[in-house]
Amino acid sequence: MLVSSIDEFALIQWLTDGKQSRDFQQAGGVAAGIGDDAAVVNIQPGFQLVMTCDTMTEKIHFTPMTMRDQDIGYKAMASAISDIAAMGAVPKFALVAVSCPPGTGLPRLEEMYQGLYDCANRWNVVIVGGDTTSSSAGITITVTVIGEVEHGKALLRSAAQPGDVLFATGTLGSSAAGLDYLLQRGLPAELWPADNLRPPADPDRPGIESLIQAHCRPEPRIDAGRLLQQSGVCHALNDVSDGLASEAWEISEASGVGIDLIEDRIPIAEELMSYALANEKDPLDYILFGGEDYQLIGTMQAEHAISMQMKFREAGLVLYIIGYVNAEAEGVRLVQSSGYVVPVDKKGYNHFRKG
Amino acid sequence: MLVSSIDEFALIQWLTDGKQSRDFQQAGGVAAGIGDDAAVVNIQPGFQLVMTCDTMTEKIHFTPMTMRDQDIGYKAMASAISDIAAMGAVPKFALVAVSCPPGTGLPRLEEMYQGLYDCANRWNVVIVGGDTTSSSAGITITVTVIGEVEHGKALLRSAAQPGDVLFATGTLGSSAAGLDYLLQRGLPAELWPADNLRPPADPDRPGIESLIQAHCRPEPRIDAGRLLQQSGVCHALNDVSDGLASEAWEISEASGVGIDLIEDRIPIAEELMSYALANEKDPLDYILFGGEDYQLIGTMQAEHAISMQMKFREAGLVLYIIGYVNAEAEGVRLVQSSGYVVPVDKKGYNHFRKG
Known part of the structure; x- marks a missing residue:
């Protein structure tokens, strides 16, 4: 089964639905998650936002010899979260943009999302949105992570x-x-x-x-x-x-x-x-x-x-x-x-x- | 001149330096912008965060027949900002992830960034970070936009x-x-x-x-x-x-x-x-x-x-x-x-x- 054989909205639902419970999302500060034009979230008073994004592309950052699909997702999330760690901040929310050729097998994408969620869950990061599009060649994953840090206390x-x-x-x-x-x-x-x-x-x-x-x-x-x-x-x-x-x-x-x-x-x-x-x-x-x-x-x-x-x-x-x-x-x-x-x-x- | 002929950090500096003044950034709430692991920004008390990302890929969302490089950047930013507009929110910050083949001409990338900045400036959006990586084929742009909206007042x-x-x-x-x-x-x-x-x-x-x-x-x-x-x-x-x-x-x-x-x-x-x-x-x-x-x-x-x-x-x-x-x-x-x-x-x- 290829990603092109399933409707885009159904695909997003398939990849994300039920992966993080409503309770988990609410505890993380999410007011509105995946499913609208944008996510709406809360941030603690007295805190600043910390934000970063990281891209991994096929053949450059990973190849079939170096990583399984789950690893690709896990590492894409981990490397973006790491930039938040490097500020002394707490990661809170993530947006995941994946583009892949229409001929990509659905199981590949499922595995990548599993890895993305495994890493996000481990660090209490709520995936609140993203974008899934086709590309002419090669898979590209961009993960944006938004965190919070006590006002004026980020480590530069x-x-x-x-x-x-x-x-x-x-x-x-x-x-x-x-x-x-x-x-x-x-x-x-x-x-x-x-x-x-x-x-x-x-x-x-x-x-x-x-x-x-x-x-x-x-x-x-x-x-x-x-x-x-x-x-x-x-x-x-x-x-x-x-x-x-x-x-x-x-x-x-x-x-x-x-x-x-x-x-x-x-x-x-x-x-x-x-x-x-x-x-x-x-x-x-x-x-x-x-x-x-x-x-x-x-x-x-x-x-x-x-x-x-x-x-x-x-x-x-x-x-x-x-x-x-x-x-x-x-x-x-x-x-x-x-x-x-x-x-x-x-x-x-x-x-x-x-x- | 190709993007591969210039060091990655120098490239980012070349594409972003001086495009938005320190005053403009500070007025927008930026405490630390491009140049660290992540950006640090302020958000108004009583407001919620609104966040979204949008991807455009070569041959799928644009081709040499349909858009100039400046248009590509402008539209990538505009489409992400539009998702914030669709929540009734105010766009504030953007992260820009671009991946392109090493053989891409530097002027192409410069034009795209010009378009990205033209649109961001027009809507008072500060570009606070991003990622620039190579790809095996095709240009991919993912723009993340973070905005703010009065607590509980997003339009769903x-x-x-x-x-x-x-x-x-x-x-x-x-x-x-x-x-x-x-x-x-x-x-x-x-x-x-x-x-x-x-x-x-x-x-x-x-x-x-x-x-x-x-x-x-x-x-x-x-x-x-x-x-x-x-x-x-x-x-x-x-x-x-x-x-x-x-x-x-x-x-x-x-x-x-x-x-x-x-x-x-x-x-x-x-x-x-x-x-x-x-x-x-x-x-x-x-x-x-x-x-x-x-x-x-x-x-x-x-x-x-x-x-x-x-x-x-x-x-x-x-x-x-x-x-x-x-x-x-x-x-x-x-x-x-x-x-x-x-x-x-x-x-x-x-x-x-x-x-």
């Missing part, structure tokens, strides 16, 4: 200050290594086992599932973002969509400060280390230039770092201190284990070309 | 009541006739004169420019929507994106009432009449099943119709009474000039197939 990229340390809310580089593996393997996602959301374990690749998971099902760090925002001691915040180097550069440029990364302090996930060793690659390349990890990096006053790490631990989260703001330097540098300090290139993933 | 499709008349804020069908003409003519938009935003007049087609304008540069009816919303006597409201038939059906179904259109009361623009006569077509076909007019239709208590028409006239707007809610009937019917009453088919433009 431009807020890094001398005296700050640089932190990360988790290990980096796994997503890029997972992508590498999937492309090498070249097994179409439809041949991955259907009964679970991971591809089969590979006896020659211990821990490979966690790298694949990092690429296919990234988790936005809403909890970490809120913990940082509520603490009042966090300055700048950013999510890692384009690699640590690129994100650190964004903070550096927006704040007008230098940032030094300390190689010895940058954590490397065990699975990434194994994978890199087996492939004779430097794990740091994945970490600096890989992207799509959706961890948060940011800066906070150095004297609060230890107590914040303890708060993170209590919440079942981790916080790594991986560098510091260097007001004497410019741009981003890496303090190598050898003691040498080298400039770090900006290049991350550029959507129009490889840097 | 479901609010039509017995005793209401059906109104339209302008003539309908011109956009579809304009599209017909452009497709027949088959002149690539790049060959249309560059010094003005209309194609040359056609001596054989008097008034054809207004039909082309209706298709390429539709105007969202924000002023009409606000006048209706502020009046307190308007019940249901909808914008005409898919033809009068389809939109009247939406009100009918959502409100659980019948709607009778009165053929003699449906205004026909002079230019549409000439075009239809010359092409041996029925202008009513364009009106009922054409779409993309972006006028508003809706219902209000009959006793207020005359005074509302006067208010519209004072504001330099028009309001046509074209039918009424018929609690005795079901669905949408047409009371023909002959006196016969015939059911009206739902079919409008379906984005996956022609109905």
